[in-house]
Amino acid sequence: MGAQMNAYLMSVDARSQANYYIEALGGEIQFVSTYGDAPGAPEAMKDKVMHLAVTVAGTNPLMLSDAFEPVSYNRSVSLSLTYTDEAEARAAYAKLSEGGESKYPFALQPWGAYYGEVIDRFGVTWMITKL
Incomplete structure (x- = not known):
């Protein structure tokens, strides 16, 4: 049995972060959905990214989402x-x-x-x- 592992980053601004990686490494956004795409989403969240898939540096997948809480990364994951x-x-x-x-x-x-x-x-x- 096998599985594919992908990095999934919680972000303060998923769109900006994805665009930064596209500029830095090359790539493109494959898919974006917002909380507004889901029924009953609060008005304040409608434009926030629920799921964003991007390829960087060739065909490497990277996924991002706008976080509901403050984001803090540490060096335990690279x-x-x-x-x-x-x-x-x-x-x-x-x-x-x-x-x-x-x-x-x-x-x-x-x-x-x-x-x-x-x-x-x-x-x-x-x-x-x-x-």
């Missing part, structure tokens, strides 16, 4: 992208760093791969690797 092209990996690292925080510079590591870690402006930790 998103990891592995590239075969160094220029693409460096570009992803640089773009995700804009407005965020470089936790570990993107550089050649003793194990032979390039690696860097960044916390983006939304608070999500990304591990960027070039094998």
Whole structure:
């Protein structure tokens, strides 16, 4: 028996966050539904994102939703992208760093791969690797 695992991020602004990842990594929004699509949604929530599916950095799925409570990410969960092209990996690292925080510079590591870690402006930790 098998399953597919996908990252699902709760967000303060799912649309902005998805568009940020599209600009930084390339990709496109596949699907968006709002709470207004569901019957009986409170007026204040009608435009909030209930579910947003986006592909980034190729065909990698990422899902987001506007949260009902404050969002706080921590480093116990990270998103990891592995590239075969160094220029693409460096570009992803640089773009995700804009407005965020470089936790570990993107550089050649003793194990032979390039690696860097960044916390983006939304608070999500990304591990960027070039094998």
